[in-house]
Amino acid sequence: MSAEPAKFVWYDLMTSDAKAAESFYQSVVGWNTQDAGMGDRSYIILSAGTTMVGGLMPIPEDARAMGAKPCWNGYIGVSDVDAYAARVTAAGGTIRRPPDDIPGVGRFAVAADPHGAAFILFKGNSDQQPAPVAAGTPGHVGWHELHAGDGxxxxxxxxxxxxxxxxxALDMGPLGIYQTFSTGGAAVGGMMTKTADMPATCWLYYVNVESVDAAIARISHGGGKVLMGPHQVPGGSWIVQGLDPQGAMFALVSAHR
Incomplete structure (x- = not known):
């Protein structure tokens, strides 16, 4: 296994209406979109400027049949998907989709931690890592937050x-401890025991935007729903959590209200 900490390398949305979701996020976040040209499957690439940051696709039929709902997924880059899948199960997690290949792209497995929060193990065909960007760069994921069964x-x-x-570690009083974490370098996210109003354990990804207030107006105009915010967090940033029109939870963060 690599001695370097594993990092989030990609994000994508599974949704019940790909065209509507594409339009929503183009407006709210400002992403550019283009078809990935994968032939046998629909997959839209989301880009911040010219930099690819994620994707968007219809919920696969087998996942839909199992009751999958619209959601965002985070991909964690690992050196060997099969070996890490075995480590997930040994540590008490589960593998929801066994390791498989995406032709021309890489190998992946859908996993969940012991309390059910999902993530994806990924090894690309190329060892090229995402180019580093300045903190707060619009259109890029700026924070990774786990609402855990037990923080x-x-x-x-x-x-x-x-x-x-x-x-x-931030003491949030009745809400418990919010533990920030690093994947090498500055903190990239936080973990907390989920609150009673969070329906299930999950990872929530915060996308950087220029202004939270302006983004909130675009959320409402596009048919989304604001769940929480705008709210200022330690360090001075402003956040908002919401649901897109298809029901996927997402979050935004900005240095500016």
Whole structure:
């Protein structure tokens, strides 16, 4: 296994209406979109400027048959998908889709931690890593937040699996401890035991935008729903959490209200 901590390398949305979702996120985030040209499957590439940051696709029929709902997924880059899938199950997690190949792209497996929060293991055909961008760059994911079944147990699971380390721990009073974490360098996310109003454990990805207030107006205009915010967090950034028109939860962050 690599000595370097594993990092998030890609994000994509599974949705019930790909064209409507594409239009929504183009407006709200400002992403450019284009068809990936994968032939046997529909997959839209989402780009910030000329930099590809994620994708968008219809919920696969087999997943739809199993009751899958629209959701965002984070891909964690690993050195060997099959070996890491075995480590997930050994640590008490589950593999929801066994390792498989995406022709011309790489190998992946859909996994979940011991309390059910999903993530994707991924190894690309190329060892090229995403180019680093300045913190807060619009259109890029700026924060990764786990609403966990048990925050401390979740951190242990991900730290042992991926080499992540603790950063600052924030005491949020009745809401418990918010543990920020690093994948090498500055903190990239936080973990907390989920609150009662969060229906299930999940990863929530915060996309950088220029202005939270302006984005909120675009969310409402596009048929989405604001769940929380605008809210200022430690460090001064402003956040908003919402649902897109198809029901997928997403979040935005900005240095500016």
């Amino acid at each position: 401390e147990q979740a951190f242990t699971f991900y730290a042992d699996l991926f080499g992540w380390t603790k950063d600052e």
